[in-house]
Amino acid sequence: MFIPHLTLVGAGPGDPELITLKALKAIRNAAVILYDALANDTLLEYANPDAITRFVGKRYGCHALSQHEINELIVGYAFSHGNVVRLKGGDPFVFGRATEEIDAARQAGITVSVVPGISSALAVPASQMIPLTSRGINESFWVTTGTTQSGEISPDIALAAKSSATVIILMAMSRLEAIMDIFNANGKGETPVAIIQDGTTPKEKIVLGKVKDIYFRSLHAGLANPSIIMVGDVVALHPSLITHYAGQQNMLTRVAEKR
CATH class of the missing domain: 3.40.1010.10 (Tetrapyrrole methylase, N-terminal domain)
Structure with a gap:
């Protein structure tokens, strides 16, 4: 039995x-x-x-x-x-x-x-060496779905966009442009964004940008679900961005020394 x-x-x-x-x-x-x-x-x-x-x-x-x-x-x-x-x-x-x-x-x-x-909300950013929190940058993170049961954008998105928290948005690629408009309307146009598709798998793809341009970057890269959207200043800690900014700083230092 x-x-x-x-x-x-x-x-x-x-x-x-x-x-x-x-x-x-x-x-x-x-x-x-x-x-x-x-x-x-x-x-x-x-x-x-x-x-x-x-x-x-x-x-x-x-x-x-x-x-x-x-x-x-x-x-x-x-x-x-x-x-x-x-x-x-x-x-x-x-x-x-x-x-x-x-x-x-x-x-x-x-x-x-x-x-x-x-959860992919935790593991996928970690696989790209992006922390959810980092001392001196932020003190919390949100994990939210992109849409409600009715298909509307979750009202929590607008609340999250007002905070200094890292925001992880799941199941939201179909509403990416509208969601980024909400962040932009809250003064976050320059905030770094990462979109990671098929995270932790051999098919993983990542696109980095800012709130103001990530939608067009993701279109160009052909990103789709399953993806996570990560919005927050901690995204700037991605290794490729650290290298980029470090290179810019070194160049400025050399110019200053020549003067």
Whole structure:
């Protein structure tokens, strides 16, 4: 007799090596794995050969199944096979709609556990050597989604644009121009911006710029989802920018010495 159970597992930001040991153990012990588009499918190599693996494609612009259908699969497989793993990109509780799946399982009498994952909001900037906070530059960071459930730009964007915090915006490439207009309207036109696509993977691409020009730079580079948008003075600490500014400073020093 199967004991129905759901484990929500964070698959990390994309690099399959950025997953926890506890997450790998959960994958190995799963009878069924329902995985997202943002979860690296090479992680399925750790699954039991007899396990059912099913793609349920949840990310912006990619919905193989509705959330209601996914909930029904979780409940159905839990009762028919026992241990179901819901493998989600990043961390299950960072814009992962985990609470909806937990509610569906609990209402059906299914026990639930969670294995946290490394969120792309933290790992992707780190992979590019950009800190979220740095002493003397900022004291906090925001992580926000670009749009609300209705598709409108989140009102938190306007609040974040008024602060000195680093702002990480997820799932927002389709509204990039309008979002940068909000920052520009709050006097942030010269604030550095980084957009990182497919972070921590071999396909990773990055475009650096400022609020006033990042939209056009991203268009020229052909950036698309999945990307994170990072706005804040800490972006200037990216190694390429440090080298650039250091080179400019050295040139100015040499000119001054000649005088």
